[in-house]
Amino acid sequence: MHLKIAIGADHAGYEYKELIIEYLKDNSHQVEDLGTYDEEAADYADYAYKVAVEVKEARVDFGILICGTGIGMSMAANKVKGIRAAVVSSKFTAEASKNHNHANIIALGSRVNTIEEVYEFIEIFMKTEMSKEQRHINRVKKIQKCEESNE
DSSP: OOOEEEEEEOTTTHHHHHHHHHHHHHTTOEEEEOSOOSSSOOOHHHHHHHHHHHHHTTSSSEEEEEESSSHHHHHHHTTSTTOOEEEOOSHHHHHHHHHTTOOSEEEEETTTSOHHHHHHHHHHHHHOOOOOOHHHHHHHHHHHHHHHHTO
């Protein structure tokens, strides 16, 4: 399984972003680095939007966002129609976000988890299938309906 992945971070996530890119490339994945490119203060919303657009336009298989907690990144990314960005901070959330909620972006916190945990969460997310159970599909459709009502 060789995937194309968009990744973005603010200054708090920059160090993890660099390590994750190396990890993914070492595992034969293609990575689109959308910034930030240093540790100077940067606004998470800018990078969340760039990654979300790549995912929305299906130019990548999924996206990874990193800030201090993952929360700001997920909030910004979820403003883009068709994006289901989930904050992932455990093995369970890595699996459930993809399986139950059909997440297409994971948002991670450099101040919440170790880099080793983050690698594990990414692996779980990549290997997890989106559930084909009708109850999960119905819930994702309700999210899509909410998006459409806000146009």
